[in-house]
Amino acid sequence: MTEIKVLVVDDSVFMRRVISDIINGQPDMRVVATASNGKEALALARNFAPDVITMDVEMPVMDGLQALERIMSDTPLPVIMLSSLTQSGADATVRALHIGAVDFITKPSGSLSLDINKVAQDIIAKIRVAASARDKLRRPPVQKSRPPVPPPAPPVAAVYRSPDKMVLIGTSTGGPKALHEVIPRLPGNLPAAVLVVQHMPPGFTRSLADRINGMSALRVKEAEDGEPLLTGSVYIAPGDYHLKVRRLGEGLGRRLLINLTRDPAVSGHRPSVDAMIESVVREYWSKTLAVIMTGMGQDGTRGIAALRNKGGKVIAEDSSTCIVFGMPRSVIDAGHADHILPLPHIARGIVENL
Numbered sequence: 166m167t168e169i170k171v172l173v174v175d176d177s178v179f180m181r182r183v184i185s186d187i188i189n190g191q192p193d194m195r196v197v198a199t200a201s202n203g204k205e206a207l208a209l210a211r212n213f214a215p216d217v218i219t220m221d222v223e224m225p226v227m228d229g230l231q232a233l234e235r236i237m238s239d240t241p242l243p244v245i246m247l248s249s250l251t252q253s254g255a256d257a258t259v260r261a262l263h264i265g266a267v268d269f270i271t272k273p274s275g276s277l278s279l280d281i282n283k284v285a286q287d288i289i290a291k292i293r294v295a296a297s298a299r300d301k302l303r304r305p306p307v308q309k310s311r312p313p314v315p316p317p318a319p320p321v322a323a324v325y326r327s328p329d330k331m332v333l334i335g336t337s338t339g340g341p342k343a344l345h346e347v348i349p350r351l352p353g354n355l356p357a358a359v360l361v362v363q364h365m366p367p368g369f370t371r372s373l374a375d376r377i378n379g380m381s382a383l384r385v386k387e388a389e390d391g392e393p394l395l396t397g398s399v400y401i402a403p404g405d406y407h408l409k410v411r412r413l414g415e416g417l418g419r420r421l422l423i424n425l426t427r428d429p430a431v432s433g434h435r436p437s438v439d440a441m442i443e444s445v446v447r448e449y450w451s452k453t454l455a456v457i458m459t460g461m462g463q464d465g466t467r468g469i470a471a472l473r474n475k476g477g478k479v480i481a482e483d484s485s486t487c488i489v490f491g492m493p494r495s496v497i498d499a500g501h502a503d504h505i506l507p508l509p510h511i512a513r514g515i516v517e518n519l
Contacts, residue, residue: 169296170197172215174206174232175247176224180272184219184247187285194292203232210236217295218244219288220266222257230261237265241302243295245288247272255372262341263376265302267295267488271366294338294461298488325384325395327420330357330519331445331453333472335438337364337460339488341373343508345380347458348399350512353382357454357519358421359399360388360408360445362436364460367404374401390425402436409444421449432464438492442468446475453477454518456511457502460492469501480514483507 171188173196175181185196197213200206203220204227210218218236222229233244246269248258258269268291270284332355336343340363351359363373371387378385381399388400388408400423402408409424424444431437438457442465445453455472457465459482469479479502481493486508496502506514 167193169194169217169292170213170215171195171292172198172200172206172209172213172218174200174203174218174224174229175221176201177221180221180247184288187288188292191289194289203227203229203235206232207235210240210242215242216299217292218242219247219270219292220244221247222249222254222261230257230264233261233264233266241265243267243298243302245270245291245295252372255369256376258369259341259372259376262373263345265342267291267298267302268338269369271368294489298339301488325397328356328358328394328396329451330396331394331449331451332357332359332515332519333438333442333445333453333455334359334361334458335441335455335460335465335492336362336458337462337464337489337492339459340364342488343458343482343486344373345377346508347456347512347515348377348383348385349380351381351383351515353397355383355516355519356396358394358396359383360394360410360441361399361401362408362438362441363401364434364436364464365404370401370404374399388423388425390423392423394421394423402441405435407431407436407440407444409440410448411444412448412450419450432467433462434464438465439468442472446471446477452519454480454515456480456482456515457493457496458482458508458511459487459489461489462491463495465492466495466499466501469496470499473501478503478518480504480506480511480518482511 181199188194198209202224220229244266246261246266248254374387385399406425410421411424431440481496481502484490
């Protein structure tokens with residue numbers, strides 16, 4: 166059994182002890198060192214070469230974001246952030262995911278809470294996934310014969326009208342960084358509405374939408390129940406809600422509205438990529454393109470099968486750029502991918518296939 170070496174970074178002695186006990190209780194994991202701030206973490210990361218780092222966001226001397234930037238710049242390692250459930254905590258977490266953190270874990274009731282034991286299984290599962298991404302972070306992506314990487318989209322004014330084309334994006338672990346790479350490269354006059362399911366808990370998707378919106382020609386927002394779907398817009402599913410659509414009217418006057426539900430989890434998730442795609446297959450009448458990017462599991466594959474039967478097209482992210490090649494691989498292995506593209510070329514692939 167290969168042992169996963171973990172560096173635990175937190176300014177709280179209590180939290181360092183609790184997290185270390187959770188990790189050391191696993192037969193395949195061991196805490197090799199602990200640090201109380203980002204500056205200590207950088208030195209210990211060099212000395213102990215951990216497979217995974219758990220990193221608190223708020224710390225003295227050097228905070229988690231500063232340390233993460235240094236780690237990803239100097240010697241990239243899988244980092245899991247520990248975040249509070251505050252608005253500032255959500256904003257910092259989304260920034261960390263953009264910088265390169267593999268995933269995050271929320272502290273249920275603050276930094277000195279016994280409730281951390283409630284997320285013990287989450288910590289263990291995410292450390293195992295993060296450890297599997299270590300080699301991917303350390304080596305450059307495989308270079309394939311592709312067109313030059315397109316620059317971010319020029320500031321073309323968005324056009325808002327009822328869409329006759331749809332883009333459906335599904336992603337999970339590693340997804341926030343991937344979305345930061347793809348959506349800002351889409352032009353403001355994209356002739357489609359874009360729906361996004363990113364597996365994320367409540368409290369973080371609004372920060373994700375707001376951050377990407379500030380970088381994009383398209384309008385990017387957290388989806389709201391009952392609002393109409395419009396071209397030039399990207400709608401991100403709120404945490405713990407399925408993002409579906411419902412048709413209103415018939416003939417030339419028909420349109421689509423957002424339908425948020427708390428129906429049971431689909432494919433183990435709420436929001437679910439399968440639930441989003443299957444809803445569009447039922448309710449939508451025109452051209453649809455689905456994009457499945459980095460993430461663990463098979464969410465999206467069932468919906469993609471239904472979409473393909475209706476004539477929809479599919480882009481899957483290439484393994485060379487996936488943090489976790491689970492969701493795209495499932496789609497590819499099922500024979501449903503029309504195009505397999507590395508992350509830097511997905512935005513161009515969307516534009517060219519609409």
